[in-house]
Structures are given as structure tokens and as C-alpha cells.
Amino acid sequence: MSGITKPWTAFDPGGAKRIPGTVGVYEIGDEAGKTLYIGCAGGREPFGLRGKITGHFTGPQAADGSPARPRAYRYEVNLQYLTRWIELLTQHLEAQGGLPQWNERARSELPRLGRFHRAAGVPAPSGGSP
Amino acid sequence: MDFLMTDQQRLIIETIRRFVQDEIVPLEAHLDPDAFELPEEEFDRLVGMVKEMGFWNLSVPTEFGGPGLDLVTLTLAAEEMSQHRAGLYAPCYHVFGHGGLAQLYEANEDQRQRYLLPLIRGEKHAFFALTEPSGGSDPARAIRTTAVRDGDHWVLNGTKVFISGADQADFGLVFARSDPAQGRAGITCFIVDSDTPGFRVRRIIHVLRSTEYPCEIEFDECRVPECNVLGEVNKGFTIANDRLTRNRIPYAAGSIGVAVAAQRMAIRWAKQRETFGDLLAHRQAIQWMIVDNEIDLRTSRWLTLEAASKADCGEPFRFETAMAKVVATEAAGRVVDRAIQVHGGLGVTKDLPLERWYRELRIRRIGEGPSEVQRIIMARDLLY
Ligand SMILES: Cc1cc2nc3c(=O)[nH]c(=O)nc-3n(C[C@H](O)[C@H](O)[C@H](O)COP(=O)(O)OP(=O)(O)OC[C@H]3O[C@@H](n4cnc5c(N)ncnc54)[C@H](O)[C@@H]3O)c2cc1C
Numbered sequence: 306m307s308g309i310t311k312p313w314t315a316f317d318p319g320g321a322k323r324i325p326g327t328v329g330v331y332e333i334g335d336e337a338g339k340t341l342y343i344g345c346a347g348g349r350e351p352f353g354l355r356g357k358i359t360g361h362f363t364g365p366q367a368a369d370g371s372p373a374r375p376r377a378y379r380y381e382v383n384l385q386y387l388t389r390w391i392e393l394l395t396q397h398l399e400a401q402g403g404l405p406q407w408n409e410r411a412r413s414e415l416p417r418l419g420r421f422h423r424a425a426g427v428p429a430p431s432g433g434s435p
Numbered sequence: 436m437d438f439l440m441t442d443q444q445r446l447i448i449e450t451i452r453r454f455v456q457d458e459i460v461p462l463e464a465h466l467d468p469d470a471f472e473l474p475e476e477e478f479d480r481l482v483g484m485v486k487e488m489g490f491w492n493l494s495v496p497t498e499f500g501g502p503g504l505d506l507v508t509l510t511l512a513a514e515e516m517s518q519h520r521a522g523l524y525a526p527c528y529h530v531f532g533h534g535g536l537a538q539l540y541e542a543n544e545d546q547r548q549r550y551l552l553p554l555i556r557g558e559k560h561a562f563f564a565l566t567e568p569s570g571g572s573d574p575a576r577a578i579r580t581t582a583v584r585d586g587d588h589w590v591l592n593g594t595k596v597f598i599s600g601a602d603q604a605d606f607g608l609v610f611a612r613s614d615p616a617q618g619r620a621g622i623t624c625f626i627v628d629s630d631t632p633g634f635r636v637r638r639i640i641h642v643l644r645s646t647e648y649p650c651e652i653e654f655d656e657c658r659v660p661e662c663n664v665l666g667e668v669n670k671g672f673t674i675a676n677d678r679l680t681r682n683r684i685p686y687a688a689g690s691i692g693v694a695v696a697a698q699r700m701a702i703r704w705a706k707q708r709e710t711f712g713d714l715l716a717h718r719q720a721i722q723w724m725i726v727d728n729e730i731d732l733r734t735s736r737w738l739t740l741e742a743a744s745k746a747d748c749g750e751p752f753r754f755e756t757a758m759a760k761v762v763a764t765e766a767a768g769r770v771v772d773r774a775i776q777v778h779g780g781l782g783v784t785k786d787l788p789l790e791r792w793y794r795e796l797r798i799r800r801i802g803e804g805p806s807e808v809q810r811i812i813m814a815r816d817l818l819y
Contacts, residue, residue, distance in 0.1 A: 348468035348785035387469050387645040419602025422635035
């Protein structure tokens with residue numbers, strides 16, 4: 306599967322109410338459309354994707370003074386949220402040579418990642434989201 | 436046949452039972468309901484405990500440093516180890532050790548040092564690659580991946596699907612067709628390092644379980660040295676088959692284990708939940724579900740122990756194993772299904788482990804040789 310292909314949605318508290326409360330995966334992006342964080346709303350999340358995504362814009366991470374400001378989000382409702390999360394993180398790691406900035410800072414919460422191998426002769430994609 | 440447990444078996448079983456209840460189940464209350472691994476510090480702590488108990492690598496034969504337990508004891512242990520939320524595919528989150536891929540017990544001394552022993556010590560991870568897009572039920576005919584000798588190397592080309600844990604592995608056992616003119620006598624098993632040029636993990640295949648999810652892998656002019664042939668050239672299928680048959684016994688036992696846990700939950704709930712002014716336990720419809728569960732459990736356990744016992748005695752056990760695998764995996768699905776019914780809406784929530792077992796047990800009727808293939812094995816014995 307490819308990465309999350311939906312377009313980014315700029316966060317606004319009113320619109321966030323329409324984010325589903327289900328399990329799934331999501332990305333938080335900055336102004337330039339760079340992925341700052343790849344997350345997962347698991348089975349113990351009280352308000353699923355809605356709670357997790359909203360938390361990034363209203364919680365302490367948004368106000369921690371880091372230069373990267375969250376501006377937008379995109380998500381995917383997915384019952385296989387753990388394996389899809391691993392897939393998105395691995396794709397990002399291999400395409401960009403590292404994890405998104407916020408995931409790097411929260412390494413301890415990450416699942417064990419595997420690796421994919423790029424096809425011979427296919428160069429690593431440069432820039433942009435996976 | 437006498438299945439009274441020996442004192443040693445009883446001690447092992449009771450110790451594992453206490454370990455699951457005291458150490459594993461409480462941890463799961465804080466993990467995601469689909470979690471398949473423990474936080475590192477918890478994993479290390481529990482492995483330490485297990486080693487102190489002398490239970491590390493229970494399934495490993497003595498010649499490789501394990502206790503060399505018989506299959507009946509391992510079957511009883513497998514039934515206990517799976518009695519928690521992740522237990523079907525991550526029994527006790529592998530803190531009792533992985534045991535390694537049994538096929539590697541065929542390794543020569545050099546391969547043992549490079550692959551088997553690091554695997555048993557938990558330093559390396561491995562995958563097992565038999566199934567291809569052309570089919571997994573009849574791999575002897577279906578395998579299209581080719582292996583062509585070139586000097587002191589073999590060149591592998593082809594695709595494998597549903598290969599569990601391939602993206603996390605350091606190496607894998609890969610079955611390829613080395614003699615196109617032969618059927619099962621033309622397949623060789625190769626040990627392939629994951630960093631070999633030409634080997635590629637293409638993608639994750641998302642399925643009903645999160646534990647050791649399967650991947651699609653590819654071999655493109657992948658050169659494997661002759662010294663990485665496991666066993667003899669063109670004898671790979673026998674290695675795969677013999678060990679797969681044996682593995683089906685603890686596989687059946689693991690299915691029974693989660694069904695035992697589901698039955699325990701159903702009984703507890705039936706004794707405390709009231710509807711229409713009385714306990715569920717007093718309703719005949721519920722009683723029959725509980726009784727049918729018990730019939731399924733005991734039949735499965737008896738057949739699985741019979742297969743293990745025959746294997747331990749050195750008697751043919753392929754027929755018994757096929758029957759145990761079919762009965763245990765199908766029965767466990769029914770037991771969990773009924774346990775969900777007894778719990779009503781609560782049964783399908785992620786608050787309880789039942790929904791995870793229900794999903795994951797479905798795979799058990801397909802993996803390690805589907806039910807139909809096991810029936811074919813039995814029919815051949817009965818009719819040919
Ligand atoms: C989650 C998961 C993990 C797996 N992990 C691994 C792994 O690590 N390594 C590996 O090598 N494989 C693995 N497998 C593959 C598994 O072993 C195969 O899926 C299985 O052997 C069946 O093969 P198939 O899917 O190609 O079905 P097919 O062979 O195409 O069969 C399709 C259906 O037809 C039935 N059928 C076949 N022949 C007959 C017949 N003669 N009469 C009646 N019915 C018949 C089968 O039972 C099956 O139900 C995994 C599969 C899953 C789902």
C-alpha cells in the first residue's frame with residue numbers, strides 16, 4: 306500500500322468535530338506540507354482519531370515552542386491500525402532516511418519497525434511526504 | 436492411552452499458568468488491544484524471570500542447549516502460554532524464547548553457528564518462505580521460484596507471499612525449485628540473508644492479525660552461496676514437510692488455549708449477568724453453549740495429546756496430527772464465537788480479548804496447512 310494519499314486538511318476546531326472517533330492512522334503536517342508526525346489511534350483511545358488528532362493542535366505538543374508548527378492533518382480509518390502504522394513509518398524512514406521530527410522525539414512509543422527494500426535502480430524519493 | 440500428567444508436567448503447567456496470570460495478563464491491561472510486543476524493559480525483565488525459572492527456550496532440544504522436553508509436555512505448555520489476549524500468535528510475548536525454526540535443526544555445523552544458535556539465543560530473527568502467489572496448499576506443485584546453480588552459488592528468482600515477519604528478519608528459509616523436471620523431489624531449501632542483493636521485501640500484507648504480519652518478498656537474481664543450502668539439494672520439501680507436521684501439534688494446542696480462556700470468561704459472565712430476573716447461567720440456551728464449548732475443548736485436547744503422544748513414542752503421527760489440527764482450530768473458533776454470544780455486545784468490544792481471538796483464530800483454519808489439506812491427508816490414509 307502507498308502512504309496516506311488524501312490531501313491535507315487545515316486544522317480548525319469546528320471542522321475537527323467531523324473527524325471520526327474510530328481507530329486508524331494519521332499524519333500531522335506543517336505549513337509546507339512536510340510530515341511532522343505519523344500517528345495511530347488504537348483500541349484504547351477514548352475518542353479515536355478525533356481525540357488524537359485534536360490533541361496535537363490543542364495539547365502541549367502544539368505549544369512546546371518547537372519551530373515546527375502543526376498546521377494540517379490527514380487520516381485513514383483502518384482496523385489494521387498497528388500494521389498500517391508500521392508500514393507508514395517504515396515507508397517514511399526508507400524514503401526520507403529518517404522518521405518524522407516528532408516521531409524521532411518520541412522514539413520510545415514506537416513499535417518495532419522492519420524494513421522494505423527499494424527495487425534495484427529505483428532512486429530514493431526526495432522531499433515531500435511519502 | 437493414559438494422559439495423567441506426571442509430577443514434572445504438573446509443575447511446569449502450574450508455573451506457566453501462574454506466570455500468565457500474574458505477569459502477562461496485568462501488563463495487557465495497559466497495552467493496545469492489538470499489541471503484539473511488550474515495552475523493551477518489561478520484555479527484558481520477564482525474560483530474566485523465565486531464565487531464572489529455568490524455562491527459557493522450553494521447546495529447544497538438549498543438543499542445542501534446551502531442556503529437550505517431550506512433545507506431550509510442550510503441547511500442555513503451549514495450551515497454557517496462549518491463555519491471554521495476544522496469546523494465539525505471541526504466546527507470552529515470546530519471553531519463553533522463540534525456539535528457532537525447527538527446520539534449522541537439519542543445519543550443518545557451520546550453519547548452526549551462523550544461524551541456528553543466534554536464533555535460539557534471540558539475537559537473530561528468521562522467516563519461513565514456502566507459499567507463493569501460485570498457491571500454498573500444494574507447494575510441491577505450486578513453487579515457481581527457481582534456483583539455478585552458477586559456480587559455487589545458486590541464483591534465485593521469484594516471488595513469495597504471506598511470509599510472516601520477513602521485514603523484521605535477519606535471514607529466512609526459502610524453498611525454491613532446483614530441478615524443474617521433478618515435483619516434490621526438485622525443491623531445495625536455502626538460507627537467505629536479508630541483506631543479500633536481489634532479495635527484497637516488497638510490502639506488508641494487511642490481515643486480521645497484527646502479530647508477525649505477513650509480507651510479500653521477491654528474489655531477483657539473488658545469489659546464495661552453496662554453503663547456505665540447508666540439508667541436501669532437491670530434498671528441501673521433505674525438510675519442510677516433516678517439521679511442519681510436528682509444528683501442527685503445538686499450533687493446535689495454542690488454539691485450544693485461547694478457547695479455554697474464552698470458556699472461562701463465558702462461565703464467569705453467565706454466573707454474574709442477570710436478564711429477565713435471573714442469571715444467564717440458569718438459562719438452558721446458555722447452558723448448552725457452555726456445554727458444547729466443553730465438548731469441543733475436551734475433544735480437541737484429547738486428539739492433540741494423542742498426536743503428541745504418538746510422536747513421542749516414535750509411531751507414525753501424520754494422520755493424528757492432521758485430525759488434531761482440524762478439530763482444534765475449528766472447535767476453538769466455535770468456542771470463542773459462543774463465548775462472544777454469551778457476553779452479548781460486550782463480547783465484540785475491544786474491552787475484552789474475545790474479538791481479537793475471534794479474528795485471529797480464523798487464520799488458524801488456513802495457516803500451517805488449511806483444514807481441507809488436513810482432510811486430504813486423512814482421506815489418503817483411509818481410502819488409498
Ligand atoms: C496470516 C498468514 C500468515 C502466513 N504465514 C506464512 C509464512 O510465514 N510462510 C509461508 O510459507 N506461508 C505462510 N502463509 C501462507 C499459508 O500457509 C497459505 O495461505 C496456506 O497454505 C493456503 O495456501 P493459499 O492461501 O495459497 O490457498 P490455496 O492453496 O489457493 O487454496 C485455496 C483454498 O482451497 C482449498 N483447497 C486447496 N486444495 C484443495 C482440494 N484439493 N480440495 C479442496 N479444497 C482445496 C484450501 O484449503 C484453501 O481453503 C500465511 C498465511 C496467512 C493467512
